Amino acid sequence: MRKYAAEAIGTFWLTFGGCGSAVLAAGFPDVGIGLLGVSLAFGLSVVTMAYTIGPISGCHLNPAVTIGLFAGGRVPAGDVLPYVVAQVVGAVIGAAVLYVIASGGPGFDLAGGFASNGYGDHSPGKYGLGAAFVTELVMTAVFLFVIMGSTHGKAPVGFAPLAIGLALVLIHLVSIPVTNTSVNPARSTGPALFVGGWALAQLWLFWVAPIAGGVIGALAFRWVADER
Numbered sequence: 001m002r003k004y005a006a007e008a009i010g011t012f013w014l015t016f017g018g019c020g021s022a023v024l025a026a027g028f029p030d031v032g033i034g035l036l037g038v039s040l041a042f043g044l045s046v047v048t049m050a051y052t053i054g055p056i057s058g059c060h061l062n063p064a065v066t067i068g069l070f071a072g073g074r075v076p077a078g079d080v081l082p083y084v085v086a087q088v089v090g091a092v093i094g095a096a097v098l099y100v101i102a103s104g105g106p107g108f109d110l111a112g113g114f115a116s117n118g119y120g121d122h123s124p125g126k127y128g129l130g131a132a133f134v135t136e137l138v139m140t141a142v143f144l145f146v147i148m149g150s151t152h153g154k155a156p157v158g159f160a161p162l163a164i165g166l167a168l169v170l171i172h173l174v175s176i177p178v179t180n181t182s183v184n185p186a187r188s189t190g191p192a193l194f195v196g197g198w199a200l201a202q203l204w205l206f207w208v209a210p211i212a213g214g215v216i217g218a219l220a221f222r223w224v225a226d227e228r
Contacts, residue, residue: 064144
């Protein structure tokens with residue numbers, strides 16, 4: 001149970017820290033952190049938790065990562081469902097705490113999106129379904145490729161959290177304009193439950209594309225590295 005609790009706590013931190021930076025700080029008058037700041041916040045949430053709970057649970061924080069690592073032969077089948085449940089629970093709690101804080105500010109309105117992921121009219125750049133799907137698929141595939149490689153037995157010891165966190169920063173820098181960046185079904189689910197409506201209607205994409213991408217990325221690395 002300790003590793004599942006660690007996953008819930010870690011995913012809470014990723015959702016609260018990453019989405020909180022977008023909701024509370026991205027557009028703050030005069031000193032807003034903007035796209036770069038939000039990208040860094042998501043990356044830093046992973047780096048800090050990877051060093052903290054990595055030895056306990058592996059610090060997946062993401063159903064697409066857990067399922068991808070299973071496909072890549074790194075996670076036993078019995079851990080997949082408990083990890084995913086723990087991650088979703090952590091993300092929902094993170095979104096709930098963020099809602100309590102954000103709703104105490106003037107002018108707060110869930111219609112602003114609450115850091116939810118979307119496509120079409122709900123994409124920051126108004127990108128369509130196809131572009132959103134390809135973005136989430138490719139970004140998650142590369143993310144798993146980096147995770148598999150940086151945690152490989154021959155990789156430099158102790159640097160995996162930095163490689164993974166920096167990869168997530170780059171992913172956000174590229175894809176925030178397209179989908180507000182998911183690459184993580186749990187992170188998408190937390191805010192969507194509070195926004196409801198369109199966010200829940202579009203949530204399917206942010207489960208299907210990241211999971212498919214995660215499996216592709218993990219299998220690609222397994223092939224390249226000749227892991228059997």
